[in-house]
Amino acid sequence: MYATPFLDIPALNGASGTVQLPGSKSISNRVLLLAALASGTTTIHDLLDSDDTRVMLDALAALGCVIGRDGTTVKLEGLGGALRSTSASLFLGNAGTAMRPLTAALALLGGEFELKGVPRMHERPIGDLVDALTQLGCRIDYLGNPGYPPLAIHPVAIDTLQLDAPIRVRGDVSSQFLTALLLALPLAARRDIVIDVVGELISKPYIEITLNLLARFGIAVRRDGWQRFTIPAGSQYRSPGEIHVEADASSASYFIALGAIANGSGIRIEGVGAESIQGDIRFIDAARQMGARIDSGPNWLSISRDAWPLKAIDIDANHIPDAAMTLAVMALYADGPSTLRNIASWRVKETDRIDAMANELAKLGATVEAGPDFIRVHPLPAGAWQAASIRTYDDHRVAMCFSLAAFNPDGKPVRILEPHCVAKTFPEYFETLFSVARTVEVPVICVDGPTASGKGTLTIEVARRLGYHYLDSGSLYRVTGIALRRAGLAPDAEHEARIAEIAHALPLCFSEGKVLLAGEDVSDAIRTEAAGMDASRVSTLPGVRTALVDLQRSFRKLPGLVADGRDMGTVIFPDAKLKVFLTASAEHRAERRHKQLISKGISTTLDSLRADLEARDLRDSSRSVAPLKPAQDARLLDNSHQTVEQSVGQVLHWWQEIQPFKAS
Numbered sequence: 001m002y003a004t005p006f007l008d009i010p011a012l013n014g015a016s017g018t019v020q021l022p023g024s025k026s027i028s029n030r031v032l033l034l035a036a037l038a039s040g041t042t043t044i045h046d047l048l049d050s051d052d053t054r055v056m057l058d059a060l061a062a063l064g065c066v067i068g069r070d071g072t073t074v075k076l077e078g079l080g081g082a083l084r085s086t087s088a089s090l091f092l093g094n095a096g097t098a099m100r101p102l103t104a105a106l107a108l109l110g111g112e113f114e115l116k117g118v119p120r121m122h123e124r125p126i127g128d129l130v131d132a133l134t135q136l137g138c139r140i141d142y143l144g145n146p147g148y149p150p151l152a153i154h155p156v157a158i159d160t161l162q163l164d165a166p167i168r169v170r171g172d173v174s175s176q177f178l179t180a181l182l183l184a185l186p187l188a189a190r191r192d193i194v195i196d197v198v199g200e201l202i203s204k205p206y207i208e209i210t211l212n213l214l215a216r217f218g219i220a221v222r223r224d225g226w227q228r229f230t231i232p233a234g235s236q237y238r239s240p241g242e243i244h245v246e247a248d249a250s251s252a253s254y255f256i257a258l259g260a261i262a263n264g265s266g267i268r269i270e271g272v273g274a275e276s277i278q279g280d281i282r283f284i285d286a287a288r289q290m291g292a293r294i295d296s297g298p299n300w301l302s303i304s305r306d307a308w309p310l311k312a313i314d315i316d317a318n319h320i321p322d323a324a325m326t327l328a329v330m331a332l333y334a335d336g337p338s339t340l341r342n343i344a345s346w347r348v349k350e351t352d353r354i355d356a357m358a359n360e361l362a363k364l365g366a367t368v369e370a371g372p373d374f375i376r377v378h379p380l381p382a383g384a385w386q387a388a389s390i391r392t393y394d395d396h397r398v399a400m401c402f403s404l405a406a407f408n409p410d411g412k413p414v415r416i417l418e419p420h421c422v423a424k425t426f427p428e429y430f431e432t433l434f435s436v437a438r439t440v441e442v443p444v445i446c447v448d449g450p451t452a453s454g455k456g457t458l459t460i461e462v463a464r465r466l467g468y469h470y471l472d473s474g475s476l477y478r479v480t481g482i483a484l485r486r487a488g489l490a491p492d493a494e495h496e497a498r499i500a501e502i503a504h505a506l507p508l509c510f511s512e513g514k515v516l517l518a519g520e521d522v523s524d525a526i527r528t529e530a531a532g533m534d535a536s537r538v539s540t541l542p543g544v545r546t547a548l549v550d551l552q553r554s555f556r557k558l559p560g561l562v563a564d565g566r567d568m569g570t571v572i573f574p575d576a577k578l579k580v581f582l583t584a585s586a587e588h589r590a591e592r593r594h595k596q597l598i599s600k601g602i603s604t605t606l607d608s609l610r611a612d613l614e615a616r617d618l619r620d621s622s623r624s625v626a627p628l629k630p631a632q633d634a635r636l637l638d639n640s641h642q643t644v645e646q647s648v649g650q651v652l653h654w655w656q657e658i659q660p661f662k663a664s
């Protein structure tokens, strides 16, 4: 996951390959609650691991469920209708799929509970659900604004509930109110329980997921149209033992759109097929209408680009409210204005999604019309796209769907602010996108300079702030030095061919900040001054330098790279947009290295360090191939009198100066 304040996606121009998607949020949280209400143990495979499922799991654990976890498989011992803990204060983040059903279940289970979430959760309505439950005799108080969480729930005896008249619940604000009642009311099914929906029920496919999963847990709800639902007397939750969670169809929408937009041999999605129980899978019909070619099997989808430009669309998107946001970005690539209708529910989601989409699409240069329940997006012709900083409003779907704007024909990058909001449902979204997307040019920042000037320190920090990959090219020469010593060689010209072979086939792996040579951790061994001197000697051999070129260039991956060394800007990445030549006086550098080595418990003297360092400077800058020198277009940074933070700030400032983004 990218924990950076922003993520710059370079202009993308193609995509091909296979993606495995995380489990569906809607299915995951429903299954968790049903497994908790049932008796016996349920093993849930492929459960989504995200913010919203984590708050649900934490809440269920606080209520006394015993939960075991092994990767994406969760074993949950159900409560069998009896709480083990009858008072708790539960924090439910911004997860509507946790807040609504837990409100209903806890109101019936008996106990004193407080349910709260993030500030946005306290702006998302729950009054219609609370009204339906209080009609029955449940006792629920608003702790803040009436009609909204946080809530206090008080105990009632189940046999005092008024279940003889149909329970009336509004269905035209959020279908989650009905889902919450359907999931929880079997707890009270001493007699048939009838639920009547008031108003036109929206997002019906989500109700189908609810009914389907209730059936898997032994509850056969009878449905009369979409107005009346009956939970039969004597209904009891029965664990199915094992259950698999399908991949999230809403998450699939970004990759379906990717296949439709991007040049390439197509995208294959594993984990969900056209027969999915998730309503958002109907996104494929809309994508086909816009021109995508889509094939499907029981558990996969394959998508490629067909009509281009895409065909404009005018649809009622009520049945695919979440996935339809993706259509709003696809519309930029269409042959005329596209209209998404009947989407009033967007206004009460993680943010007001109609406003959010309209604002951010406009930043790209698009003309957008929006009303209480619709949005109309005009296509953006080549030449009219702008590089934009996209605000994401703590809404995972805004962040994900705007990444698709990076395929614009004008080659403009897209900046996604607060990209970590995707953790709500798809923490690895951007990594997954980058695993299949292609770009004309992965951005690179080079930091070259003499030893102990602070290159490593600066490079690591700049890479961390930008979410870029990091290449410590010196470590490759250092590891080669160790490998040749182990082969009984000296770092001399007479062994050049053998050493070059060793360098070419280094069994090297970088993992969790460690450098592994044939599986052995050599992170400390390569940092000694002797290893540095061997590295400096071996690096004068032209055959060795050539042998390491491809390995160094293989680090250039999306979304970008910061590379540290001696010849990053001159030889390895001559086209890099920013090249920094970092220096400091020999005196400062010797002092820094001295401190660094002492702090690692390695004893040394300042004088010998300074002598070694000057010898290394001389060898590195006077060798015949790729000597240490600033690239012609490098910016010089002498950090003798700077703190690390000042050097980092300077480089980030230079980087920002050459980005095309306007202030957000």
Ligand SMILES: Nc1ncnc2c1ncn2[C@@H]1O[C@H](COP(=O)(O)OP(=O)(O)O)[C@@H](O)[C@H]1O
Residues within 6 Å of the ligand: 450, 451, 452, 453, 454, 455, 456, 457, 458, 592, 593, 595, 596, 639, 642, 643, 644, 645, 647
């Ligand atoms: N601008 C700076 N001011 C003070 N100390 C620094 C600065 N940059 C780096 N250092 C310190 O100098 C030491 C050497 O830095 P390092 O990044 O290992 O250099 P290099 O990779 O160029 O050999 C480290 O202990 C680091 O914390």
Ligand SMILES: Nc1ccn([C@H]2C[C@H](O)[C@@H](COP(=O)(O)OP(=O)(O)O)O2)c(=O)n1
Residues within 6 Å of the ligand: 450, 451, 452, 453, 455, 456, 473, 474, 475, 477, 478, 532, 535, 536, 539, 540, 564, 565, 566, 567, 568, 616, 620
């Ligand atoms: N791109 C590079 C990186 C390092 N080298 C050589 C020259 C250096 O003296 C050694 C060790 O490099 P490294 O960057 O690890 O050394 P310092 O941390 O700056 O002391 O490798 C090189 O020739 N080209």
